[in-house]
Amino acid sequence: MTALHPTPSTPSTAIPRSLLIINPNSTTAMTTALVPIITPLLPPSFRATYFTGPPSSPPSINNEADSTASATACLPLLLPLLASHDAVLIACYSAHPLVPQLRARTAAPVIGILEASVYFSLALLGASGAAGGKFGIVTTGAAWESLLATAVEELLGGKGRFAGVTSTGLDADQLHRVGREELEARMGEATRKLVGEGEEGKEGAQGAEVVCLGCAGMVGLREVVEQAAKEVGKSVKVVDGVEAGVGVLVGMVGRY
Structure with a gap:
C-alpha cells in the first residue's frame, strides 16, 4: 500500500511549505532511509511528505523498463497530491519519466535527484x-x-x-x-x-x-x-x- 508519512513541523502562525518526496519503487525501506537525511535539511517553515510506490511498482528500479513501469503505477496516485504540496522531489537517480510528467501537471517546481x-x-x-x-x-x-x-x-x-x-x-x-x-x-x-x-x-x-x-x-x-x-x-x-x-x-x- 502507498505510504504517506508527514514529518512534524515547528509550530508557527504561518502555513508551512510542503515538499512531496517520491520514492517511485515499492520498497518502503528505501523511503524510510530518506527521512533522517532530509529532516535536518528542512527549515522550520518546511515539512516533508514521503510517498512510496504501490505494490504494482517494481521493488527496485534497475533499468529503463522499470522506470517506465514505476511511473505508470505511481502517476495516478500522485496527481491528487500535487495541489497540497509546494515542490516535488523524485528520489530516483535516473532520467525518470515522472519528472516531465509531473512538471506538465503542476506549477510547483519538480526535480529529480x-x-x-x-x-x-x-x-x-x-x-x-x-x-x-x-x-x-x-x-x-x-x-x-x-x-x-x-x-x-x-x-x-x-x-x-x-x-x-x-x-x-x-x-x-x-x-x-x-x-x-x-x-x-x-x-x-x-x-x-x-x-x-x-x-x-x-x-x-x-x-x-x-x-x-x-x-x-x-x-x-x-x-x-x-x-x-x-x-x-x-x-x-x-x-x-x-x-x-x-x-x-x-x-x-x-x-x-
Missing part, C-alpha cells in the same frame, strides 16, 4: 578553481552506466566536464540486503576506478574531482567514497542527489 546532483557538481567544480575539473557518478547495476551517461550528456548538451559512470554491480534493493563489508568493498572499487586518472596514455584522461552518489539508496555512504578516494591519493567532494534536490527545492519555493 540526478538533475539536482549535476547542478551541484558543476557549481562545486567552479568553486574548486581547478581548470578542467570533472565530476562523475558511482551507481548501482552495470545497466545504469550507459543510461546515466546518456542522461547527463543530454542535460549538459555534450560530455562537458563529465568523467563518466562506474557501477557497484548491486541493484538498488541489494544495497540494503548485502553485508556492510561487501557494500563498502563494492563502493570503494567503483570509486577508485572513477577518480583514477583513466587509461594510461589516453588523451585527456582525468579522474573525477566530484563524485555523485548515483542511487537514492546510497544515502549515508559519503564517507565510504571519500575514504576510497584517499586510498588512491585523491580528495573528492561527494554529492548526495537527495540532499542536492532538497536544497534546490527549498531555495526555489516561494521565489519562483
Whole structure:
C-alpha cells in the first residue's frame, strides 16, 4: 500500500511549505532511509511528505523498463497530491519519466535527484578553481552506466566536464540486503576506478574531482567514497542527489 508519512513541523502562525518526496519503487525501506537525511535539511517553515510506490511498482528500479513501469503505477496516485504540496522531489537517480510528467501537471517546481546532483557538481567544480575539473557518478547495476551517461550528456548538451559512470554491480534493493563489508568493498572499487586518472596514455584522461552518489539508496555512504578516494591519493567532494534536490527545492519555493 502507498505510504504517506508527514514529518512534524515547528509550530508557527504561518502555513508551512510542503515538499512531496517520491520514492517511485515499492520498497518502503528505501523511503524510510530518506527521512533522517532530509529532516535536518528542512527549515522550520518546511515539512516533508514521503510517498512510496504501490505494490504494482517494481521493488527496485534497475533499468529503463522499470522506470517506465514505476511511473505508470505511481502517476495516478500522485496527481491528487500535487495541489497540497509546494515542490516535488523524485528520489530516483535516473532520467525518470515522472519528472516531465509531473512538471506538465503542476506549477510547483519538480526535480529529480540526478538533475539536482549535476547542478551541484558543476557549481562545486567552479568553486574548486581547478581548470578542467570533472565530476562523475558511482551507481548501482552495470545497466545504469550507459543510461546515466546518456542522461547527463543530454542535460549538459555534450560530455562537458563529465568523467563518466562506474557501477557497484548491486541493484538498488541489494544495497540494503548485502553485508556492510561487501557494500563498502563494492563502493570503494567503483570509486577508485572513477577518480583514477583513466587509461594510461589516453588523451585527456582525468579522474573525477566530484563524485555523485548515483542511487537514492546510497544515502549515508559519503564517507565510504571519500575514504576510497584517499586510498588512491585523491580528495573528492561527494554529492548526495537527495540532499542536492532538497536544497534546490527549498531555495526555489516561494521565489519562483
